Amino acid sequence: MFFNVKTTEEVLEIIQGFNPVEEENIDLSNASGRVLGRDMISPEDLPGFPRSSMDGFAVRAKDTFGASESLPALLELKGEVLMGQIPAVSVESGTAIRISTGGMVPEGADAVVIIEHCHLLDETTLEVMRAASPQEHIIRPGDDFARGAAVLKKGWTLRPQDIGVMAGLGILKTSVHRRPRVAVISTGDEVIPIDRKPKPGEIRDINTYTLVSFCEIEGVSPLPLGLCRDQFDPLRELIERGLREADSVWISGGSSVGTRDMTVKVLKSFPGMELLVHGISVSPGKPTILARVDSKAVFGLPGHTASAMVIAEVFLKPFLGRLAGRNPDPLRDRRFVDAVLGRNIESASGREDYIRVKLVAGEEGWVAEPLFGKSGLISTLVEGDGLVRIRRNEEGLYRGDKVRVMIL
Amino acid sequence: MFFNVKTTEEVLEIIQGFNPVEEENIDLSNASGRVLGRDMISPEDLPGFPRSSMDGFAVRAKDTFGASESLPALLELKGEVLMGQIPAVSVESGTAIRISTGGMVPEGADAVVIIEHCHLLDETTLEVMRAASPQEHIIRPGDDFARGAAVLKKGWTLRPQDIGVMAGLGILKTSVHRRPRVAVISTGDEVIPIDRKPKPGEIRDINTYTLVSFCEIEGVSPLPLGLCRDQFDPLRELIERGLREADSVWISGGSSVGTRDMTVKVLKSFPGMELLVHGISVSPGKPTILARVDSKAVFGLPGHTASAMVIAEVFLKPFLGRLAGRNPDPLRDRRFVDAVLGRNIESASGREDYIRVKLVAGEEGWVAEPLFGKSGLISTLVEGDGLVRIRRNEEGLYRGDKVRVMIL
Numbered sequence: 001m002f003f004n005v006k007t008t009e010e011v012l013e014i015i016q017g018f019n020p021v022e023e024e025n026i027d028l029s030n031a032s033g034r035v036l037g038r039d040m041i042s043p044e045d046l047p048g049f050p051r052s053s054m055d056g057f058a059v060r061a062k063d064t065f066g067a068s069e070s071l072p073a074l075l076e077l078k079g080e081v082l083m084g085q086i087p088a089v090s091v092e093s094g095t096a097i098r099i100s101t102g103g104m105v106p107e108g109a110d111a112v113v114i115i116e117h118c119h120l121l122d123e124t125t126l127e128v129m130r131a132a133s134p135q136e137h138i139i140r141p142g143d144d145f146a147r148g149a150a151v152l153k154k155g156w157t158l159r160p161q162d163i164g165v166m167a168g169l170g171i172l173k174t175s176v177h178r179r180p181r182v183a184v185i186s187t188g189d190e191v192i193p194i195d196r197k198p199k200p201g202e203i204r205d206i207n208t209y210t211l212v213s214f215c216e217i218e219g220v221s222p223l224p225l226g227l228c229r230d231q232f233d234p235l236r237e238l239i240e241r242g243l244r245e246a247d248s249v250w251i252s253g254g255s256s257v258g259t260r261d262m263t264v265k266v267l268k269s270f271p272g273m274e275l276l277v278h279g280i281s282v283s284p285g286k287p288t289i290l291a292r293v294d295s296k297a298v299f300g301l302p303g304h305t306a307s308a309m310v311i312a313e314v315f316l317k318p319f320l321g322r323l324a325g326r327n328p329d330p331l332r333d334r335r336f337v338d339a340v341l342g343r344n345i346e347s348a349s350g351r352e353d354y355i356r357v358k359l360v361a362g363e364e365g366w367v368a369e370p371l372f373g374k375s376g377l378i379s380t381l382v383e384g385d386g387l388v389r390i391r392r393n394e395e396g397l398y399r400g401d402k403v404r405v406m407i408l
Numbered sequence: 409m410f411f412n413v414k415t416t417e418e419v420l421e422i423i424q425g426f427n428p429v430e431e432e433n434i435d436l437s438n439a440s441g442r443v444l445g446r447d448m449i450s451p452e453d454l455p456g457f458p459r460s461s462m463d464g465f466a467v468r469a470k471d472t473f474g475a476s477e478s479l480p481a482l483l484e485l486k487g488e489v490l491m492g493q494i495p496a497v498s499v500e501s502g503t504a505i506r507i508s509t510g511g512m513v514p515e516g517a518d519a520v521v522i523i524e525h526c527h528l529l530d531e532t533t534l535e536v537m538r539a540a541s542p543q544e545h546i547i548r549p550g551d552d553f554a555r556g557a558a559v560l561k562k563g564w565t566l567r568p569q570d571i572g573v574m575a576g577l578g579i580l581k582t583s584v585h586r587r588p589r590v591a592v593i594s595t596g597d598e599v600i601p602i603d604r605k606p607k608p609g610e611i612r613d614i615n616t617y618t619l620v621s622f623c624e625i626e627g628v629s630p631l632p633l634g635l636c637r638d639q640f641d642p643l644r645e646l647i648e649r650g651l652r653e654a655d656s657v658w659i660s661g662g663s664s665v666g667t668r669d670m671t672v673k674v675l676k677s678f679p680g681m682e683l684l685v686h687g688i689s690v691s692p693g694k695p696t697i698l699a700r701v702d703s704k705a706v707f708g709l710p711g712h713t714a715s716a717m718v719i720a721e722v723f724l725k726p727f728l729g730r731l732a733g734r735n736p737d738p739l740r741d742r743r744f745v746d747a748v749l750g751r752n753i754e755s756a757s758g759r760e761d762y763i764r765v766k767l768v769a770g771e772e773g774w775v776a777e778p779l780f781g782k783s784g785l786i787s788t789l790v791e792g793d794g795l796v797r798i799r800r801n802e803e804g805l806y807r808g809d810k811v812r813v814m815i816l
Contacts, residue, residue: 028602032621046786049608053784083638084598085609101784102598102711104609137782144787152790159816160625160720161789164618164713167602168611168786190492190510194436194575200457201493201512203576210572213440217568230491303510305572312568331767331793331815335743359739374545376461376509378454378576379552381569382560385739407739408567 005279005286007392008352011315014276014290018297020325021247024178028166031158033219034176035325040152042145042169050105052081054137057096057118057126058109061134072119072127081106096126105138112137145169155327177325183223183242183249184211187263188303189230206305206378207252214312218320236266243294247323250316253287253303260287263300267291281351281392284375285311297323305378310354313387313408335407337386339366345397347390356384357405368405384408413687413694415800416760419723422684422698426705428733429655432586436574439566441627442584443733448560450553450577458513460489462545465504465526465534466517469542480527480535489514504534513546520545553577563735585733591631591650591657592619595671596711597638614713614786615660622720626728644674651702655731658724661695661711668695671708675699689759689800692783693719705731713786718762721795721816743815745794747774753805755798764792765813776813792816 006014023037052058059075067073080098081087087106091097096113097106105112111132119127145151151169152162158176166174186208194204208224215222223246225238235251242249253260267273270293277290284307289300297319301308321328339359347353357368368388371380386405390397397403414422431445460466467483475481488506489495495514499505504521505514513520519540527535553559559577560570566584574582594616602612616632623630631654633646643659650657661668675681678701685698692715697708705727709716729741747767755761765776776796779788794813798805805811 028617029620032624047611048606051611051784053782083596083609084600086607087609102596102611139782139784143782144785158621160618160621161713161717161792161816163621164614164717165786165790167617168614168713170602170605170612172603188491188510192492194578195580197578198456199494201491201495203455203459203510204578206572206576209436209575210568212437213566213568213571216440305569305576309569309572330769331745332743335740337739338746361738374461374547374551376459376547377552378573382573384569408569 004275004277005281006277007281008314011277011280011290012318015297015315015319015322018319018322019295021177021180021323023175025173025175028163028172028174031174031176032160032163034158036152036154036156036158037175037177037325039150039154040166040171040174042147042149042151043171044169045142045147046144046169047139048141050141051139052099052101052103052105052112052137053139054112054114055101056099056112056114056137057128058091058099058106058112059096059128059132060091060093060109061111061132061136063094064111064113064128064130064132067128067131069129072129075126075128077120077124077126096128110134110138153327155325157326157329157332179219179221180248180320180323181221181223181246182215182320183225183246184208184215185225185228185235185238185242185249185251187228187230187235187251187253191227193227207301207303207308210305210309211250211252211312214316215320218317219324220320230262232262232266235262236269239266239270239298243296243298248296248319249298250301251299252301252308260289260300263289267293267298280311282310282314283348283351283353285354288315304376306356306375306381309381309408310387313406314354337366337405337407339368339403339405340364341388341397341399341401341403342367342369344399345370345388345390347394347396349395350392352392353390354387355390356380357386357388358383359385359405366405368403412683412685413689414685415689416722419685419688419698420726423705423723423727423730426727426730427703429585429588429731431583433581433583436571436580436582439582439584440568440571442566444560444562444564444566445583445585445733447558447562448574448579448582450555450557450559451579452577453550453555454552454577455547456549458549459547460507460509460511460513460520460545461547462520462522463509464507464520464522464545465536466499466507466514466520467504467536467540468499468501468517469519469540469544471502472519472521472536472538472540475536475539477537480537483534483536485528485532485534504536518542518546561735563733565734565737565740587627587629588656588728588731589629589631589654590623590728591633591654592616592623593633593636593643593646593650593657593659595636595638595643595659595661599635601635615709615711615716618713618717619658619660619720622724626725627732628728638670640670640674643670644677647674647706651704651706656704656727657706658709659707660709660716668697668708671697675701675706688719690718690722691756691759691761693762696723712784714764714783714789717789717816718795721814722762745774745813745815747776747811747813748772749796749805749807749809749811750775750777752807753778753796753798755802755804757803758800760800761798762795763798764788765794765796766791767793767813774813776811
């Protein structure tokens with residue numbers, strides 16, 4: 001039935017063979033969570049002037065050498081640096097100027113003594129009770145970024161702090177990959193729109209809603225194309241539309257053999273179609289199809305939502321990362337929690353198993369309780385906290401084994 | 409200078425004293441990532457009819473008792489269940505009907521034998537080579553959800569699979585908390601709009617961009633109110649507007665003492681204002697203010713972006729969760745990675761320290777390298793991967809210590 005069954009590693013490699021979507025130039029204020037299309041270089045020195053990093057007094061460091069609580073240095077206070085302005089006076093030997101955090105260090109000064117180490121005897125006489133070293137509490141021009149320095153790498157997903165730094169550098173527009181668009185088609189003669197009451201034998205369209213939401217959460221624009229019966233012409237038309245309007249097409253099968261066969265048959269009618277994957281050696285989710293049509297990825301997903309969601313988590317997530325131009329990021333791509341397995345799990349060797357588990361707080365950390373049950377149930381989807389992987393060469397896992405749970 | 413310094417735990421508890429925003433009824437297709445406003449109960453049995461969970465043949469289990477490869481049971485094949493339809497024929501003793509995954513189990517059948525355990529001798533004669541147990545591969549009505557069963561809890565954040573299950577149950581509209589709105593004000597005489605070239609002493613408005621992006625990533629609607637000089641009347645007007653149009657107001661201080669004092673002075677002019685927190689015993693981020701005005705939380709944040717971001721991560725994130733009506737979720741609220749510390753870190757006891765670290769792949773896992781540097785630098789924001797916490801009673805951490813890194 002399946003002619004081109006691949007392993008997880010092979011499919012993940014095939015996925016990297018698709019190209020990211022093109023770049024666009026957008027305003028910084030819209031760039032949160034977007035993926036940089038090119039390396040970002042600092043356009044200027046930051047800061048552009050010497051700044052104080054503390055509240056205190058700008059001084060000449062050598063005027064404070066040897067100062068201590070018992071023998072403070074006495075300096076003449078000559079005024080205050082106003083925020084946002086070039087200081088009106090400069091610091092000469094024996095003098096100090098009051099300065100706030102972020103204030104511009106006046107000419108002549110080469111250190112800032114923090115407020116806690118000073119004592120004002122009267123309005124113009126300052127006691128300094130600690131020696132300052134040269135450049136102490138001063139941020140020099142370019143200390144943060146020198147002009148031309150690398151700030152962020154192409155393929156990086158912009159976090160709030162990255163946006164802030166770009167604002168600080170005066171970067172008003174930035175080149176990011178545009179948001180990929182994914183067409184979602186739901187097939188199966190038994191599948192009906194969710195606003196209809198199912199008659200016996202019918203079931204509501206769970207997969208469109210799940211996959212559309214999955215796209216939204218992953219930062220991709222979904223294009224739901226609706227329901228399609230298991231017939232050649234309507235399915236071909238929808239796939240054609242998806243290929244025209246989106247960057248990838250996901251066909252979530254009805255769960256029957258008929259639908260799966262129909263998807264392959266329709267795909268074969270597209271000139272130049274390459275059937276890259278016809279079955280993956282994972283459970284659940286084996287009946288997964290990946291084809292390249294017009295250089296776009298067309299996925300045929302299993303009809304069971306629980307199976308489709310395993311494929312989404314394991315394969316569609318990295319695929320969307322690739323499409324979005326995102327560099328793989330082991331710290332942020334997935335969320336893992338360490339746990340101890342609550343029950344034995346058997347597994348057929350030769351395939352990779354993903355077991356849905358519920359995480360329960362135990363005395364020594366999380367316990368992963370496998371959610372068994374007939375395949376085809378969807379209640380395990382809401383009960384499940386994550387997936388435990390059993391590798392291809394493992395025959396199972398034992399109660400008490402340490403496992404890494406991929407959080408869903 | 410600070411009169412009401414609180415510990416982290418105290419501030420986190422104070423935050424829980426604010427009320428979540430109200431609920432609204434929205435379409436299921438807009439509900440991804442939203443927070444349930446009430447418990448969700450199954451409105452019907454799911455499935456509503458007996459379904460096959462596999463591709464195979466619907467049979468009477470007792471017709472297969474004792475069947476084996478060497479002694480298969482012989483059954484008469486009477487037709488096929490069409491997807492989405494009530495089966496036209498029923499299964500009588502000695503007969504079988506072909507069925508696909510998701511098909512309705514015909515009357516008379518009480519088990520499904522999977523295709524791999526059967527062999528078709530001719531068009532009407534089926535060999536069954538394995539005994540089926542009653543109800544095998546059949547999902548009975550209500551197996552997934554019985555009418556009235558609890559599906560999801562109030563305060564739960566809707567994941568793709570939750571949306572899918574709701575679609576399956578025919579829930580077209582759902583009650584969720586509306587998205588909170590947060591007003592963001594940036595103050596400081598030295599702060600200028602990002603499209604202006606700073607003169608000596610001036611700096612671009614980093615904090616508005618960082619905090620607005622932080623809100624977006626956290627699923628909250630930001631309302632940037634712009635820049636404000638350190639003057640009583642303009643600041644009071646902006647805070648008033650924020651209180652009128654948003655659910656919380658965040659004033660990111662210029663970094664100077666003057667700004668911080670001004671914020672408190674302005675807050676004191678609001679009748680009924682309660683200054684709940686005036687300083688937190690954390691570093692960085694001590695000069696943080698939290699007040700209640702008109703039952704809304706007003707935060708005064710430190711001017712240094714790096715400090716403000718620590719406060720955002722540690723306090724504003726759980727605050728937004730509370731405002732959004734979200735139940736605390738130890739599996740998903742934060743992302744942690746275990747690492748080994750690359751250098752000794754000192755810490756003053758009596759306060760909690762958050763050290764920004766870069767994570768480097770070592771031979772035995774991640775190594776957390778502290779990013780030291782003058783306070784006030786923003787380059788550490790883009791270099792940093794996460795924060796390491798040093799507890800109040802710890803005097804530091806040693807190179808080689810195991811640490812849990814909060815990923816940023």
